[in-house]
Amino acid sequence: MNNRLETFVKENRKAFDVMEPSAGLWAKIEQELDNKKKKKPVKLYLWMSAAAAIVVVFGLAWLYVGKLQNKDLEIADVSASYAKKDVHFAGLITEKRDSLAIFAAANPELYKKFTADLKKLDEDYERLKTELPSSPNQTFVVKAMVKNREIQLQLLKQQLLIINQVDDYKRVNQI
Amino acid sequence: MQGSRAAQFELYKLYAKAMYNVALRILNYEEEAEDVLQEAFLDAFTRIVDFRQETTFGLWLKQIVINKSINYLRKRKMEFVSTDEISEVPDEDSFDDYEVQLQAEEIRTAITQLPDGYRVVLSLYLLEGYDHEEIAHILKISENTSRTQYMRAKKKLKSILEQKGMRDE
Numbered sequence: 001m002n003n004r005l006e007t008f009v010k011e012n013r014k015a016f017d018v019m020e021p022s023a024g025l026w027a028k029i030e031q032e033l034d035n036k037k038k039k040k041p042v043k044l045y046l047w048m049s050a051a052a053a054i055v056v057v058f059g060l061a062w063l064y065v066g067k068l069q070n071k072d073l074e075i076a077d078v079s080a081s082y083a084k085k086d087v088h089f090a091g092l093i094t095e096k097r098d099s100l101a102i103f104a105a106a107n108p109e110l111y112k113k114f115t116a117d118l119k120k121l122d123e124d125y126e127r128l129k130t131e132l133p134s135s136p137n138q139t140f141v142v143k144a145m146v147k148n149r150e151i152q153l154q155l156l157k158q159q160l161l162i163i164n165q166v167d168d169y170k171r172v173n174q175i
Numbered sequence: 176m177q178g179s180r181a182a183q184f185e186l187y188k189l190y191a192k193a194m195y196n197v198a199l200r201i202l203n204y205e206e207e208a209e210d211v212l213q214e215a216f217l218d219a220f221t222r223i224v225d226f227r228q229e230t231t232f233g234l235w236l237k238q239i240v241i242n243k244s245i246n247y248l249r250k251r252k253m254e255f256v257s258t259d260e261i262s263e264v265p266d267e268d269s270f271d272d273y274e275v276q277l278q279a280e281e282i283r284t285a286i287t288q289l290p291d292g293y294r295v296v297l298s299l300y301l302l303e304g305y306d307h308e309e310i311a312h313i314l315k316i317s318e319n320t321s322r323t324q325y326m327r328a329k330k331k332l333k334s335i336l337e338q339k340g341m342r343d344e
Contacts, residue, residue, distance in 0.1 A: 005329065008282075009301050015279035016302055017196040021209055026187055029216050030180070036221060171225075 051098070058094060075145060078138045082146050089149035096156035103163045110166065114159045121152050183220055190233055191216075194240045200298040201244040203287055211247060215240045241303070241313060248291060285335040293328035300325050 009016065076083035097118075104111040125148045128141055135141045194215065198208040219226075219236050226235055286294060299305045299313065300321075307321040314321070 005282075005332075006301065008279075012279045013302070016283055017193050018280075018283070019192075019196050019199055019205075021191055021195040021212055025191070025209055025213060026184065029187065029213055030184075032213070032217050033180070033183070033220060036217075 054098065054101075075132075075142050078132075078142045082142045085146050086149055089146070089153055093149065093152050093156060096153065096160060099160055100156065100163065103160075103167060106170070107163055107166055110163060114163075117155060117159075118152060121148060121155070124148055125152075186219075186232065187216060190236055193233075194236060197237060197240050197298075197303060198244045200286065200302060201241065201295050202247055203291070203294065207247050208244070211240060211243045215243055218243075237303070241299070245295070245313065248295065251291075281336060281339060282332070285332050285339065288335050289328055289331055292324060293331055296321055296324040297328035297332065 074083065075086050100111065100114065125145060128145045128148065132138060132141050132145075191212065195208055195212050198211040198215075199205065202208050202211065215236060218239055219232075226232065286297065289297065295314070296310060299310045300307070305313070307318045307325070310316075310321040311318040316324075
């Protein structure tokens, strides 16, 4: 075990670190650090304005679509309490979707899969909605619609949890 | 949060040379080693909030430097070939029986002449002080491969040194 090479290296460890990095390297690092510092606030500002824009667009779209669909039978026409729930869930869903969208850039494949799942539920919801006016048991359909919203919300919560964990894992393994 | 520039420079002065040598031993190219050094310091400074006080800053930085260096090597399409199949037992040969005067400078130069795979394992074990379990983890190879590679690297190193010794005589 007591090997001459290992012992020699251990005793003369310093003699092996003889090379020097070039003198200008610190200047380069400093420059990069300055660049990063300047970029950061701009980036945050951009993100915030992007988020604000999304909120405005969503809001406007919601109002517009709401107006267009006013002639359709709404959940509120059937049951006020279910309508309240529906609106409540819809708000939470939009919020969660926005959070999910922020992670999208880092995990594009995962995001694609998640949105596919959500899209199916969304389609189901729309189908129920078109069925609603002609349905003989409207309360039943409305119940199904609210349940659909609830499932969407649960799914989103799970997805956020997963994507968060993936993100954490990635960050830890970066080192 | 980012710490003052003066403090960063102090850290740089303290660690740059040692870290540069770590990277250089793995990469064998000065330019790449400098790139790694630059990236590693930038990373360390921008992620200093992630730094947990379980280890020293030096060890943490060294880990970053080594990982980055290995990534650079991998980009060069170098593979840490598994040698598990060829399980010849490498003879535990020691340097005791040989004539060459062990000179740090000679050993250092001889290490640079080793093939990538040998050089990396040998550097990590002999100079950076990692054990085979840790090397296996860093290079994503088996512990056994790390051991075998190290033994072979040592053998090769010995032959390089012997050749050099003969030429000098």
